[in-house]
Amino acid sequence: MPVPAGPPAPFDIADVFPELVPYARATTLLYPRAGSPVRDESSLGGPLLWPAEESWPTCTAPDHYNPARGCAVVGPAPVSMVPVLQLIARDVPALVFPAGTDVLQVLWCPLIHSEHDQHSPVPVLRWRSVADLADRPLLDEAPRPYEFDDEYVPLPCVIHPTETVEYPNQDMHAELSERVGRWSEEMEESCGISYYDAFTTQQSKIGGYPGWAQPPNWPHCACGSRMDHLLTISASESCGRWLPVEERTRPGGGWETDSEPQHVGHEMIMGDCGGIYVFVCRTCPTWPTTHRYDC
Ligand SMILES: [Zn+2]
Ligand SMILES: [Zn+2]
Structure with missing residues (x-):
């Protein structure tokens, strides 16, 4: 809807x-609104179009920490990233994709990182092509991180992209x-x-x-x-x-x-x-x- x-x-x-x-x-x-997106749809926090033979990204940052556990430093075991966003070109006509791609995926490790003094998750991007994925076996379910701060783990949402015009706040x-x-x-x-x-x-x-x-x-x-x-x-x-x-x-x-x-x-x-x-x-x-x- x-x-x-x-x-x-x-x-x-x-x-x-x-x-x-x-x-x-x-x-x-x-x-984004709570829903049950499937992997070939655009979504926020939903499943991704991910080739089964491609390893799922993990984070091994030596100093990432979890505010949900008293800022305990996590590690050294790799922490699985979580799917944050998948955008398919047909749903977002205003988004410019690199040549030959029509899928943008954003993932992050759901812990806090001090990279660039930002103290947040660090987004990781993948640009893909629907055609390239069509004949390949796809991952059914992403691995879950063994440690996470749920402030940064999105619940699955369908999205309703809506184009408009805005002006700066600052x-x-x-x-x-x-x-x-x-x-x-x-x-x-x-x-x-x-x-x-x-x-x-x-x-x-x-x-x-x-x-x-x-x-x-x-x-x-x-x-x-x-x-x-x-x-x-x-x-x-x-x-x-x-x-x-x-x-x-x-x-x-x-x-x-x-x-x-x-x-x-x-x-x-x-x-x-x-x-x-x-x-x-x-x-x-x-x-x-x-x-x-x-x-
Ligand atoms: Zn991390
Ligand atoms: Zn540049």
Whole structure:
């Protein structure tokens, strides 16, 4: 069942802040919702199209630790990664794939790693081709990690990719950011709608802006380019205008926002309602990736 986005914005941001127009970015909101995805579907936390003869990825980081067990350092036995996301090109037309591929898989070790001082799981990506997988035996069930922090183990969700346009929550120059913030406060007082509810998103998505909870921290590739935001896996799902109409708990015009972020589906808390942002450099032929985490 498709989950539509909320009602349209009540005013055109281009009329209020013409200088924001160049900041508009297309994004695909994923809307993960609890379900029983199968391996040849796009999903969050569902089974992956994985060749049976290919070993399942494990993590042997010497210092990864588990906050769920008093931050005990885990090891040295390899910890199986968990499936986090599978995107098949037919479901996400706006996502650009490397030539010859049409499946993107994201996995991570469900423990905390201090790599890049991010203190989060480290996403691992696989790009594959449906055609290449068609004649190969596939893995029936992924091995379970023997140790995990369930804040980072998604429950299986089907996804409902929905394309929209968003504006930055923080990625603009300071003077504009200050004016937008002031106007947002005025709007919230007069009609209960903030700029951030109406024009920015803080949920799992492809493209658009990272839904930074802290000041922006864009990574740079070894080649010198600033990397692009590829996707976000977020603990907060569907707040403000973006909460689907049928999931609103209060009556009215559909603009009431729940003060608490929704945990609909994957149930990951990710620290304190955190987000993991995956970045890619498409200038380099190998499309290197890295991540940031905040909460
Ligand atoms: Zn690990
Ligand atoms: Zn690069």
